[in-house]
Structure formats: structure tokens, C-alpha cells
Amino acid sequence: xxxxxxxxxxxxxxxxxxxxxxxxxxxxxxxxxxxxxxxxxxxxxxxxxxxxxxxxxxxxxxxxxxxxxxxxxxxxxxxxxxxxxxxxxxxxxxxxxxxxxxxxxxxxxxxxxxxxxxxxxxxxxxxxxxxxxxxxxxxxxxxxxxxxxxxxxxxxxxxxxxxxxxxxxxxxxxxxxxxxxxxxxxxxxxxxxxxxxxxxxxxxxxxxxxxxxxxxxxxxxxxxxxxxxxxxxxxxxxxxxxxxxxxxxxxxxxxxxxxxxxxxxxxxxxxxxxxxxxxxxxxxxxxxxxxxxxxxxxxxxxxxxxxxxxxxxxxxxxxxxxxxxxxxxxxxxxxxxxxxxxxxxxxxxxxxxxxxxxxxxxxxxxxxxxxxxxxxxxxxxxxxxxxxxxxxxxxxxxxxxxxxxxxxxxxxxxxxxxxxxxxxxxxxxxxxxxxxxxxx
Ligand SMILES: Nc1nc2c(ncn2[C@@H]2O[C@H](COP(=O)(O)OP(=O)(O)OP(=O)(O)O)[C@@H](O)[C@H]2O)c(=O)[nH]1
Ligand SMILES: [Mg+2]
Numbered sequence: 375x376x377x378x379x380x381x382x383x384x385x386x387x388x389x390x391x392x393x394x395x396x397x398x399x400x401x402x403x404x405x406x407x408x409x410x411x412x413x414x415x416x417x418x419x420x421x422x423x424x425x426x427x428x429x430x431x432x433x434x435x436x437x438x439x440x441x442x443x444x445x446x447x448x449x450x451x452x453x454x455x456x457x458x459x460x461x462x463x464x465x466x467x468x469x470x471x472x473x474x475x476x477x478x479x480x481x482x483x484x485x486x487x488x489x490x491x492x493x494x495x496x497x498x499x500x501x502x503x504x505x506x507x508x509x510x511x512x513x514x515x516x517x518x519x520x521x522x523x524x525x526x527x528x529x530x531x532x533x534x535x536x537x538x539x540x541x542x543x544x545x546x547x548x549x550x551x552x553x554x555x556x557x558x559x560x561x562x563x564x565x566x567x568x569x570x571x572x573x574x575x576x577x578x579x580x581x582x583x584x585x586x587x588x589x590x591x592x593x594x595x596x597x598x599x600x601x602x603x604x605x606x607x608x609x610x611x612x613x614x615x616x617x618x619x620x621x622x623x624x625x626x627x628x629x630x631x632x633x634x635x636x637x638x639x640x641x642x643x644x645x646x647x648x649x650x651x652x653x654x655x656x657x658x659x660x661x662x663x664x665x666x667x668x669x670x671x672x673x674x675x676x677x678x679x680x681x682x683x684x685x686x687x688x689x690x691x692x693x694x695x696x697x698x699x700x701x702x703x704x705x706x707x708x709x710x711x712x713x714x715x716x717x718x719x720x721x722x723x724x725x726x727x728x729x730x731x732x733x734x735x736x737x738x739x740x741x742x743x744x745x746x747x748x749x750x751x752x753x754x755x756x757x758x759x760x761x762x763x764x765x766x767x768x769x770x771x772x773x774x775x776x777x778x779x780x781x782x783x784x785x786x787x788x789x790x791x792x793x794x795x796x797x798x799x800x801x802x803x804x805x806x807x808x809x810x811x812x813x814x
Pocket of ligand 2: 601603623
């Protein structure tokens with residue numbers, strides 16, 4: 375990492391301030407090729423310097439700050455230059471810095487360098503990206519706890535316990551006559567505890583995905599029952615076209631809303647009916663597909679014409695659904711007991727209650743207060759594999775040999791190490807950081 379990288383760290387667009395970041399051994403020298411402090415002064419680390427940038431007949435008043443290695447985000451010499459936030463100004467300045475010795479940073483390269491220089495572990499770096507893209511407070515909270523290193527600590531603690539068990543096996547292999555029984559006893563009592571800890575982490579995976587990507591809810595039902603009207607009522611604006619013509623919606627329409635700090639992604643679909651229209655048929659096919667792939671299905675019915683036979687849809691949908699009666703403003707002669715909730719998108723009656731019902735049926739609130747919630751698929755996959763290894767290790771102990779247990783535990787240790795980056799290879803690192811944005 376001898377190169378000095380540069381990138382615009384703020385989003386491109388007209389803004390009051392734009393920041394350009396440099397990292398690497400020549401950061402300060404490269405900055406000095408275009409920036410001069412107002413007063414004759416040296417750069418004291420972490421102290422803002424007022425001055426101006428001057429090159430190719432372009433000039434701007436700026437603030438610059440220098441972080442001396444290793445006390446910086448990347449662990450290298452870092453410079454941040456605050457200029458006015460014009461797209462062209464920031465682009466031309468970056469280009470000039472490249473002409474004067476810096477190289478363009480890859481997406482995520484600052485964070486990658488921070489990890490490679492031991493300034494943070496992989497889980498913390500991944501939490502940064504989650505914070506940047508967070509859409510809800512819950513998502514922010516989970517990312518913050520990961521950024522504070524809570525996942526790192528948990529995984530490291532499990533690895534430490536595995537190391538102790540591996541050491542016990544080692545001794546048992548050297549002195550089988552004295553130690554083997556002791557080692558077996560210890561493994562039989564300690565491994566289930568570790569398995570419990572991993573399984574507890576894994577149990578948060580489904581909630582973690584919902585926190586990160588939102589809860590997917592599909593609206594299905596016959597044409598004209600008011601699905602599009604319900605979508606509009608839930609999201610709070612006229613997103614979908616509503617008419618009294620049956621078969622108005624054909625393509626699926628997606629829109630979201632946030633309730634109790636969780637994002638809900640609603641899919642409005644084509645009304646289900648026997649159709650010979652090729653476009654509508656395709657819409658109906660997609661409608662059933664989105665019902666199948668969602669976390670929750672709202673099966674909507676019309677108070678003017680209550681349909682008895684929804685068996686077909688229910689067999690194709692997930693177990694998690696609600697029967698909802700719409701248009702209760704039309705007439706009151708319906709049996710409330712046949713439905714989970716009765717609403718009117720026209721008057722807005724019970725729309726809030728429906729939001730609460732969806733929340734209750736899709737969010738496991740007992741898990742929501744857990745200190746650690748796994749939101750990253752990479753982490754859940756590794757935790758699953760490590761869990762399988764521990765299960766096999768426990769079995770091997772009973773029926774095969776302590777040597778096999780040893781191999782399986784070592785592998786589990788390494789799988790957990792991939793989460794934090796203690797065990798890593800270039801491909802893993804490159805894949806993770808390629809998802810980052812430029813300048814981070
Ligand atoms: N009275 C009354 N009319 C409603 C209510 N909700 C929807 N409607 C009317 O029912 C008709 C159909 O509404 P849509 O929302 O387009 O129904 P849809 O289920 O999306 O219909 P398709 O897209 O054709 O499948 C429109 O005329 C709406 O104004 C309601 O709560 N009360
Ligand atoms: Mg519609």
C-alpha cells in the first residue's frame with residue numbers, strides 16, 4: 375500500500391461543502407501541490423487549516439486537515455480537504471491531485487486499508503456500509519452496535535473457547551491414558567454451550583434480514599377489491615392507479631412505508647381471476663409469484679361481494695397471511711369473525727390497526743431487543759457452517775474419534791475467523807469492499 379489514493383468522499387451534487395480525501399504516504403505532499411495555508415503555518419495533525427486551493431486558474435477557499443499515521447481512519451497519513459460542494463470543482467480538483475501523484479481510489483478502498491492496517495475488523499467495516507445505507511432507526515441501531523465491535527467480541531469469545539477445547543484435545547492426544555476421558559467429558563459439557571450461543575445468533579437471522587431489507591408484504595385478491603387503494607392508503611400517497619374497472623393493475627407495483635422503525639415493502643398485484651388477456655394473465659402469474667416470495671400476504675376481499683373460495687391462493691401463499699375485508703363503509707352486514715381485520719380504504723378506518731397487525735405478525739419482538747442481531751448474509755452463512763461443524767464434532771466424539779472432533783473444531787474456528795477477518799483471503803476482502811461506495 376505504497377500508493378496514495380484519492381476520492382471525493384461526499385455525494386456528487388451541488389452542496390454547501392464537498393470533501394476530498396487522500397490516504398497514503400504522499401497525502402500531505404500531494405495536497406501541498408495545490409493547497410496553501412492562509413498564514414505561513416505547518417500542518418499540525420488533527421488541526422484544521424484555512425487556506426486556498428489554486429490550480430489552472432481555478433481557486434477556492436478551503437479547509438484542510440491532516441491525520442498522521444497511524445492515528446487516522448486508514449492507519450496511513452490521511453488528508454481531508456473541505457471545499458465548496460460543486461460537482462465540477464470537486465472533480466477537477468481530484469483530477470489535479472491525480473496528476474500530481476495520487477491515484478484514484480477503488481470503491482471501499484479507504485475502509486479496506488483500515489482493515490488491512492488493523493484499524494478495524496471486517497464486521498466493523500461492514501457495519502459502516504450498513505450505517506451509510508440504513509433507512510430506519512432500527513437498522514441504524516443494529517449497525518451501530520456492530521460498529522462498536524459487539525459482534526467482533528462475541529465471535530472472538532467463542533473462538534477463544536474453541537481454542538481452549540482444542541488445547542485440551544492436544545493434551546489428550548499426547549497423554550491419552552491420563553487425559554482422554556477428561557477431554558471427552560469437557561467437550562461433551564462445553565460444546566453444547568457453544569452450540570447454543572451460535573444458534574442464538576443464528577435465530578436472529580430472519581429478523582436481521584427484515585431489518586436490513588424490509589418486510590415484504592403482497593396484496594392479493596380478486597380484481598376491484600381495492601388492493602391499489604390499500605397500497606395508496608398504507609404508503610400515504612397516490613402511488614397506484616385506482617379505477618372502478620376490474621383489471622386496472624397488471625404489472626406489480628412496489629412501494630414502501632416505515633412503521634415503528636421497520637421498513638415494509640408493499641407489492642400491489644394484478645387482481646386474480648380467470649383471464650384470457652395475455653397481459654393480464656402474465657400479471658396474475660406475477661401476482662401469485664410475489665405472494666409466494668413475500669413474508670406476509672394480505673388477502674383482500676370486497677364487502678360488496680365476499681368470495682368464499684380462496685383455497686387456491688392460500689395453498690400457494692406462505693403460512694403467514696391475513697384475511698382482510700375492505701369497503702366496510704358500503705354496508706355493515708358482514709361477519710367480522712370471518713376476517714382478521716375489516717377496513718375501509720375510502721374512510722381510512724382501521725388502516726393503522728392493519729399496519730399494527732402486519733407488524734405483530736411479521737416482527738419477532740422478543741428478538742428485537744437482543745443486543746446482537748445478524749443482518750449480514752455473509753455472517754449468517756459462516757455461522758451456519760460453524761454450527762454444523764460443532765454438531766458434527768459432538769457426534770464424532772460419541773461415535774468416531776477425538777481426532778475428527780479436533781479437525782472439525784479447527785474448521786469451525788476458521789469459519790468464525792472469516793467473519794471478523796482474522797482468517798481472510800484476498801478474494802473475500804475484495805468482494806466485501808467492492809460493495810462499498812467511492813470515498814469510503
Ligand atoms: N366504497 C369503497 N370503495 C372502495 C374502497 N376501496 C376501493 N374502493 C373502490 O373500488 C374500486 C377498485 O379499487 P382498486 O383499488 O382499483 O381495486 P384493485 O383491487 O386494485 O383492482 P384491480 O387493479 O383491477 O385488481 C375503485 O373504484 C375504488 O375507488 C373502499 O374502502 N370503499
Ligand atoms: Mg389495482
